[in-house]
């Protein structure tokens with residue numbers, strides 16, 4: 001018996017059987033319209049979702065909406081209760097729901113309903129994809145390079161509510177314990193907060209992020225942390241993250257160190273690279289080199305900051321969607337808040353909630369409806385029909401109200417003006433192209449890649465110049481010289497001749513064995529001039545050991561080989577010199 005919630009009679013509930021979601025063609029989905037701008041964006045978005053489903057499935061499928069209550073509307077209906085028990089029960093019962101933003105008072109008053117929702121339903125992963133749509137204004141030169149999915153831990157960290165207000169008995173008790181039992185020092189009357197980060201909470205979040213990367217063919221998962229400062233919370237998150245990757249996904253993941261030390265910067269097909277970045281630098285990197293990142297996994301506070309900052313790169317929080325997920329229940333929601341100054345003005349961008357709904361349609365397997373909205377959105381925005389937030393950044397834009405923006409998308413879908421296949425194909429091509437650019441950069445300039453990514457080189461694999469140029473043994477010295485000049489390289493590797501050995505011919509060999517001896521370059525084969533056998537090192541040799549070898553054997557370059565002796569790259573004294581100049585002595 002419910003007080004105010006009524007499920008539509010014509011709909012059926014989604015069920016989870018043996019851990020798998022079963023979605024009927026007439027599912028009941030819950031919605032909470034939210035406070036402030038919530039009702040405006042919910043109304044507009046619902047019209048779009050319904051129209052897309054109708055268009056995609058011709059009436060065979062339909063969402064049956066059940067209104068659920070939280071926030072101010074709930075308080076009005078349930079005698080001051082902002083988060084009624086029956087809402088929580090319905091969210092769990094319906095399995096999939098969507099909500100608008102909810103107000104949280106600052107510095108006092110009740111604690112966040114959004115946080116309470118996540119904790120009570122144990123929606124431990126906040127998933128926030130950030131990608132760019134053509135025509136959306138951005139402060140970046142290449143916003144199309146932003147395509148990340150943030151996995152934010154949603155139940156722990158300083159959001160756990162373990163805070164003790166200055167001047168209270170609880171605060172004094174904790175302060176006394178910390179000072180007397182733990183030897184801690186801090187100023188008198190400091191407000192105190194506790195930051196719990198557990199192996200359980202960290203590992204399940206990272207597990208979900210890696211699984212997402214696998215399911216969606218993503219290249220990397222980056223653990224974002226401030227583990228240099230908060231060693232036993234954020235630093236531990238990082239360690240636990242690598243542990244999950246190694247122990248549970250060892251066959252499909254490699255670390256970033258292995259990417260260089262074993263694979264020379266070329267990601268093996270099907271492997272996901274697990275890397276980590278310190279939280280402050282990730283904000284810079286997401287601005288300067290966003291296409292280095294795919295999936296970001298981080299803790300609650302970092303994830304909160306990072307998701308708004310990344311959203312700004314692709315048009316702002318008016319467009320950034322999200323979902324709160326457990327292993328069964330999902331509550332989709334906009335990234336932004338209630339923007340109270342715009343409440344009930346039919347003014348703001350519905351994009352954030354709209355795309356949260358697109359994620360929801362994908363989640364229940366209604367991909368065609370989701371794609372239809374994306375493609376129609378793209379068309380409307382490129383024709384510069386936008387809400388106020390984009391209009392103020394786009395010259396010549398037509399500024400429309402929230403409801404008019406929804407009309408434009410619906411009209412575009414219904415008129416059949418979207419070419420879904422073309423849209424999907426162009427997107428796939430763009431992703432593929434992006435990958436190629438990334439790999440090329442990684443392998444063509446390893447030192448610059450290290451500097452830009454904030455990593456420090458340790459091994460020969462980190463610094464070597466991969467893809468060494470090699471020529472057949474019978475090539476004439478003259479042809480090899482042309483090639484060296486054209487490619488601006490000072491040596492070529494010579495492929496095995498009759499003796500079966502690889503060799504190397506350098507500029508210096510040409511001078512000392514050809515020019516100074518008055519021999520014609522056109523009549524001498526490279527393998528007659530090449531130095532053999534090759535001086536080689538393995539990929540994982542430390543830079544220090546490599547420098548020692550070069551010094552003791554008086555050589556300027558060595559060839560990096562794989563475990564069967566095939567050349568993989570070349571590392572020279574110039575590379576090591578540049579690395580020491582930049583990063584200091586290798587360990």
Ligand SMILES: NC(=O)C1=CN([C@@H]2O[C@H](COP(=O)(O)OP(=O)(O)OC[C@H]3O[C@@H](n4cnc5c(N)ncnc54)[C@H](OP(=O)(O)O)[C@@H]3O)[C@@H](O)[C@H]2O)C=CC1
Pocket residue numbers: 037041100101102103104105114317318333334335336337338339340348349350351352389
């Ligand atoms: N999950 C949730 O329910 C969340 C709730 N909140 C709560 O919301 C309340 C207000 O928080 P506040 O910090 O002001 O953040 P908001 O996200 O509500 O708004 C900040 C600014 O972002 C822009 N903005 C937000 N939404 C839109 C939109 N749909 N379209 C276009 N622009 C948008 C507006 O910018 P401009 O002024 O430049 O036009 C707005 O003034 C607080 O109580 C907070 O706790 C906050 C975040 C998430």
Ligand SMILES: O=C(O)CCC(=O)C(=O)O
Pocket residue numbers: 102103104112113114115304335337
């Ligand atoms: O709960 C709130 O009021 C703020 C939540 C928030 O900022 C977020 O979910 O990103």
Ligand SMILES: [Mg+2]
Pocket residue numbers: 304305308335
């Ligand atoms: Mg936030």
